Amino acid sequence: xxxxxxRAEEIFDQVxxxxxxxxxxxxxxxxxxxxxxxxxxxxxxxxxxxxxxLSVRVVVDGRMARASTNKFDEESIRQxxxxxxxxxxxxxxxxxxxxxxxxxxYRAVNRFFHETAELSPATRAATVASVVKRAEKSRLxxxxxxxxxxxxxxxxxxxxxxxxxxxxxxEFSITMLGREGSGWAKKTSPxxxxxxxxxxxxxxxxxxxxxxxxxxxxxxxxxxxxEPAAVLDLLGFLVxxxxxxxxxxxxxxFTGRVGEKVFGENITLRDDVFHPSQNGxxxxxxxxxxxxxxxxxxxxxxxxxxARQTAHTMGTQPTGHGFPLPxxxxxxPMNLVMEGERTSLEDMVRSTPKGLLITRFWYIRxxxxxxxxxxxxxxxxxxxxxxxQAQYGIKNLRFNQSVVEMLRQVEMMGxxxxxxxxxxxxxxxxxxxxxxxxxxxxxxx
Amino acid sequence: xxxxxxxxxxxxKAQGAxxxxxxxxxxxxxxxxxxxGRPAQVRESQSMGVGVRVxxxxxxxxAATDELTRASIDRTAAHAVEIAHASATVKKRDVKLxxxxxxxxxxxxxxxxxxxxxPVSTCLELMLEADRELRRVKGVTLAEAAMDFRRxxxxxxxxxxxxxxxxxxxxGAGLVATSFAGSEIQRRSYPNSFxxxxxxxxxxxxxxxxxxxxxxxIAEEAVALHQADQCPTGVKDIILEGSQLALQVHESxxxxxxxxxxxxxxxxxxxxxxxxxxxxxxxKYASEIVNVVADATPEHGPGLGxxxxxxxxxxxxxTPIIKDGLFVGYLTSRETAAAIRQxxxxxxxxxxxxxxxxxxxxxxxxLLPGTxxxxxxxxxxxxxxxxxxxxxWSIDDRRCNFQFGTEIGWEIRGGKKTRMxxxxxxxxxxxxxxNSCDAICGPEHWTLxxxxxxxxxxxxxxxxxxxxxxxxxxxxxxxxxxxxxx
Numbered sequence: 001x002x003x004x005x006x007r008a009e010e011i012f013d014q015v016x017x018x019x020x021x022x023x024x025x026x027x028x029x030x031x032x033x034x035x036x037x038x039x040x041x042x043x044x045x046x047x048x049x050x051x052x053x054l055s056v057r058v059v060v061d062g063r064m065a066r067a068s069t070n071k072f073d074e075e076s077i078r079q080x081x082x083x084x085x086x087x088x089x090x091x092x093x094x095x096x097x098x099x100x101x102x103x104x105x106y107r108a109v110n111r112f113f114h115e116t117a118e119l120s121p122a123t124r125a126a127t128v129a130s131v132v133k134r135a136e137k138s139r140l141x142x143x144x145x146x147x148x149x150x151x152x153x154x155x156x157x158x159x160x161x162x163x164x165x166x167x168x169x170x171e172f173s174i175t176m177l178g179r180e181g182s183g184w185a186k187k188t189s190p191x192x193x194x195x196x197x198x199x200x201x202x203x204x205x206x207x208x209x210x211x212x213x214x215x216x217x218x219x220x221x222x223x224x225x226x227e228p229a230a231v232l233d234l235l236g237f238l239v240x241x242x243x244x245x246x247x248x249x250x251x252x253x254f255t256g257r258v259g260e261k262v263f264g265e266n267i268t269l270r271d272d273v274f275h276p277s278q279n280g281x282x283x284x285x286x287x288x289x290x291x292x293x294x295x296x297x298x299x300x301x302x303x304x305x306x307a308r309q310t311a312h313t314m315g316t317q318p319t320g321h322g323f324p325l326p327x328x329x330x331x332x333p334m335n336l337v338m339e340g341e342r343t344s345l346e347d348m349v350r351s352t353p354k355g356l357l358i359t360r361f362w363y364i365r366x367x368x369x370x371x372x373x374x375x376x377x378x379x380x381x382x383x384x385x386x387x388x389q390a391q392y393g394i395k396n397l398r399f400n401q402s403v404v405e406m407l408r409q410v411e412m413m414g415x416x417x418x419x420x421x422x423x424x425x426x427x428x429x430x431x432x433x434x435x436x437x438x439x440x441x442x443x444x445x
Numbered sequence: 446x447x448x449x450x451x452x453x454x455x456x457x458k459a460q461g462a463x464x465x466x467x468x469x470x471x472x473x474x475x476x477x478x479x480x481x482g483r484p485a486q487v488r489e490s491q492s493m494g495v496g497v498r499v500x501x502x503x504x505x506x507x508a509a510t511d512e513l514t515r516a517s518i519d520r521t522a523a524h525a526v527e528i529a530h531a532s533a534t535v536k537k538r539d540v541k542l543x544x545x546x547x548x549x550x551x552x553x554x555x556x557x558x559x560x561x562x563x564p565v566s567t568c569l570e571l572m573l574e575a576d577r578e579l580r581r582v583k584g585v586t587l588a589e590a591a592m593d594f595r596r597x598x599x600x601x602x603x604x605x606x607x608x609x610x611x612x613x614x615x616x617g618a619g620l621v622a623t624s625f626a627g628s629e630i631q632r633r634s635y636p637n638s639f640x641x642x643x644x645x646x647x648x649x650x651x652x653x654x655x656x657x658x659x660x661x662x663i664a665e666e667a668v669a670l671h672q673a674d675q676c677p678t679g680v681k682d683i684i685l686e687g688s689q690l691a692l693q694v695h696e697s698x699x700x701x702x703x704x705x706x707x708x709x710x711x712x713x714x715x716x717x718x719x720x721x722x723x724x725x726x727x728x729k730y731a732s733e734i735v736n737v738v739a740d741a742t743p744e745h746g747p748g749l750g751x752x753x754x755x756x757x758x759x760x761x762x763x764t765p766i767i768k769d770g771l772f773v774g775y776l777t778s779r780e781t782a783a784a785i786r787q788x789x790x791x792x793x794x795x796x797x798x799x800x801x802x803x804x805x806x807x808x809x810x811x812l813l814p815g816t817x818x819x820x821x822x823x824x825x826x827x828x829x830x831x832x833x834x835x836x837x838w839s840i841d842d843r844r845c846n847f848q849f850g851t852e853i854g855w856e857i858r859g860g861k862k863t864r865m866x867x868x869x870x871x872x873x874x875x876x877x878x879x880n881s882c883d884a885i886c887g888p889e890h891w892t893l894x895x896x897x898x899x900x901x902x903x904x905x906x907x908x909x910x911x912x913x914x915x916x917x918x919x920x921x922x923x924x925x926x927x928x929x930x931x
Binding site for chain 2: 033034035036037038039040041042043044045046047048049050051052053055064065066067068069070071083084087088090091092094120121122124125126128129132141143144145147173174175177184220221249250251255256326327328362363364365366367368369370371373375376377379396398400401402405422438440441442443444445
């Protein structure tokens with residue numbers, strides 16, 4: 001069932017009828033999602049789901065617990081309230097637990113489009129048919145997904161807080177495979193016509209065709225040009241480090257570095273849920289309004305983000321980035337916007353005597369949590385640049401690179417754009433040219 | 446559950462499905478954690494729903510809902526058929542499924558102590574006691590403990606007349622000691638990273654782990670790592686402790702043998718595989734002492750990949766994967782078995798929950814034990830590194846080039862463990878690596894480890910997999926790779 005604000009409020013009222021806790025918070029969420037998946041120029045999986053979840057958090061005498069269900073009959077609601085209360089009473093009291101926040105005011109964001117919510121299986125299939133036709137024209141094999149969905153989320157508490165948000169999201173991702181080369185492109189948007197699947201298919205096809213007969217280059221330090229998706233997937237590994245709690249607990253690479261210039265002068269990053277190319281609700285997991293936060297300013301670690309509890313512990317103000325309680329991690333920025341410049345990818349390539357052009361990375365994992373060394377592979381469109389031109393496709397390489405060090409060596413940047421990757425959520429980031437990037441080994445394709 | 450399933454099946458058939466199966470799943474989870482002397486998370490969840498998978502006009506469709514009224518179920522089943530019709534507009538050939546007999550059965554995984562019957566206060570007291578032991582060690586800046594309990598009840602029915610009920614209880618528990626000093630963060634986990642050890646059994650697992658007894662050691666190691674020497678860079682013999690080797694098996698054997706990946710189904714996301722079908726019965730995957738099986742049967746052990754029937758209603762099986770070093774088997778499904786000329790599926794189709802289709806997933810992909818003790822293996826090693834507990838893992842999208850980092854290592858010189866090493870890492874190419882294996886410890890060291898959240902599929906699904914392993918030695922491996930150049 002699609003969740004309306006009215007229905008969410010009715011569910012909250014039902015919970016309040018049964019909850020005998022000192023404080024009660026209710027999260028009701030619904031989603032309706034469909035995904036058409038294709039591989040080998042065929043639709044091989046095609047799915048749809050609808051789900052609605054009720055999550056109740058209770059506080060009694062400084063003790064807190066959460067219980068969730070997807071059953072909405074009276075008996076199930078009564079049981080969830082009772083169950084949460086029993087769980088809460090079994091814990092020691094936390095003298096530092098803050099009372100729940102009261103009513104808040106939110107700035108509106110419009111991220112819901114009926115065209116996306118109502119996208120049919122037939123339309124998705126027809127789009128896939130057209131990109132398969134493009135693949136077959138060049139004797140390529142297409143694989144990918146076309147998905148669409150709508151979600152709604154209500155958050156209410158017994159102190160009068162009332163928040164509701166709904167949005168749609170569509171995704172088109174495509175890999176084109178030749179006998180030896182491959183290419184990839186991906187886009188997401190709340191408004192599905194913005195995806196432009198034929199353009200993505202063409203981009204992926206050109207990469208696949210340009211990277212046939214990939215050659216091997218020796219690993220080592222090379223200049224690289226990273227397309228925005230490659231930048232996003234690396235930057236995603238810094239997200240949790242901006243948490244006030246992580247810094248406080250000594251598990252952030254910014255512990256001991258807040259206020260210091262850690263990155264290059266040209267690195268400025270903020271968290272901004274109101275940016276027109278962003279997703280998500282304008283409030284956090286407790287219903288606190290999300291604020292714009294300048295995270296990095298000209299390379300300086302300027303600000304962290306704080307949930308209410310973390311802010312209280314650290315003697316500062318909350319920024320509206322908390323995860324739903326209870327949780328171990330505190331908070332994180334979820335709407336990253338990085339400033340860029342205006343250099344086009346083509347100009348970055350033209351400026352490069354020798355280097356690599358990288359479409360995306362894959363299987364990135366953190367090797368060192370303080371130096372922030374990451375490892376991973378290139379994938380689906382990796383090219384050797386020489387004398388200002390992408391000359392040929394190359395076999396994929398493994399990197400081991402500190403992302404902190406990388407962001408000290410950014411020589412050029414493109415215009416920031418809404419970007420989708422695989423290892424992290426959507427961000428607004430530019431393409432980048434990096435002076436030196438460390439590759440440690442190669443693979444066979 | 447039976448009524449819900451029957452509604453869905455009847456409507457799917459009435460709407461024109463030539464094949465349909467329905468899974469009704471009720472999933473209950475309790476997650477508890479502590480951090481630095483206090484409870485961090487105490488939460489319980491329950492989720493019940495139905496997934497309807499159909500073939501119509503020779504193509505697949507799937508729809509799922511948690512609104513379990515008759516009207517909603519009928520709508521969902523009809524929608525699955527509508528989706529299949531859309532799929533049929535972009536197909537090359539009709540879906541063909543290997544035959545399976547009708548099965549009517551009930552099964553419940555053995556569970557001696559129901560974890561949901563243990564008072565939450567008891568669990569928290571145990572974790573807080575372990576937490577106190579961790580924080581007794583000066584230099585530990587963050588102490589964490591967690592327990593995770595799941596009960597999965599599922600009814601599977603199909604148009605072939607199968608009706609299979611299964612109940613599984615899973616338990617996981619573990620500790621982490623983190624130490625921040627200077628400009629370094631070091632961490633030690635017990636008994637494994639990724640939240641600890643997980644198996645398909647009850648609370649009896651927690652008692653066996655002895656969290657409190659092991660807490661001082663891992664806390665001391667987390668702090669001591671700051672003073673340890675950096676793992677050298679070069680070529681060394683390495684001995685991998687069992688839990689790290691389990692992950693090595695997962696990434697560099699378990700994933701490449703998923704036949705759907707080989708055939709291109711995951712090309713846009715999880716990747717493909719170097720194990721093209723021409724390599725079956727031809728490729729020397731590993732040295733002659735290496736034997737790997739994919740075994741979902743309860744007889745193999747209470748792994749996260751243990752069940753009686755997969756999510757297509759196919760009985761659990763033990764499938765040889767590597768025999769005396771030769772590659773001999775894949776994980777398959779009813780749709781893919783024919784690609785390697787097999788008449789039946791190997792029973793490896795698994796879905797995360799009611800809202801996902803089953804995909805070919807690992808079951809318990811285990812390295813069979815060899816002979817000898819770990820002490821003897823170390824004594825037999827002249828110049829090497831012993832590496833324990835995973836910290837980082839990465840492999841390319843065809844499963845060739847890999848790199849792993851562990852939390853801790855020890856140098857081995859002249860058959861003795863000598864200095865502690867920090868930030869160990871090693872890398873290589875899959876078949877070169879497995880062919881360098883020259884010793885595997887015996888069954889006394891074999892543990893059926895659990896990897897609780899293996900990701901695959903679009904939309905993504907997480908699945909628990911099991912991997913049995915004893916420590917083993919690999920000769921002449923590149924070590925220190927992750928830090929060279931940084």
